[in-house]
Amino acid sequence: MNDSATGSKRKDARRNQQALLDAAAAVFVTAGVEAPVRDIAAKAGVGIGTIYRHFPTRADLVIAVYRHQVDACAEAGPALLASSPTPHAALESWVGLFVDFLVTKHGLAAAMRNDGTGFETLHAYFLDRLLPVCAQLLEAAAASGEIRSDLDAYQLMRGIGNLCVGAETDPRYDARRLVALLVEGLRRRVG
Secondary structure: OOHHHHHHHHHHHHHHHHHHHHHHHHHHHHHOOOOOHHHHHHHHOOOHHHHHHHOOOHHHHHHHHHHHHHHHHHHHHHHHHHHOOOHHHHHHHHHHHHHHHHHHOOOHHHHHOOOHHHHHHHHHHHHHHHHHHHHHHHHHHHHOOOEOOOOOHHHHHHHHHHHHOOOOOOOOOOHHHHHHHHHHHOEOOOO
């Protein structure tokens, strides 16, 4: 097989795996991480065997979905900064994606409960990928004069995370609204 055919197959395999991870994430949002594999396969348009070939255990699939979602959130930051009308608008949009990620990762802690080392590794990955993106967005918004400059990325992400705790189980609680108020409160007041 020539190199271009091999490259095309690898590209197709990556695209198929991304589609599978997107499907799994969507199913996890609606049914939790214990959703039947057949539901994920149906949503992805693949056979159950394909899922098990890529992800031999449920934990492997959950971890892959988590990493996929972290990567998507990390990659969105620079793209939003480049395409938004202002750095604050980019920050608001990115925080919205971050909140969606936090609120919809149903059952990850429960799925990882028996693997403390694996959970710590995922948390480190989360921080390594997302802290620099959040910092970049905060720095751009502060440099433009739109927000205060005395908050670091870790503080903001931790605050947002705390506001999101329990949001998926309490229909009366609107974490997104409170996080929006937090981000609005970062604005620099003139005069």
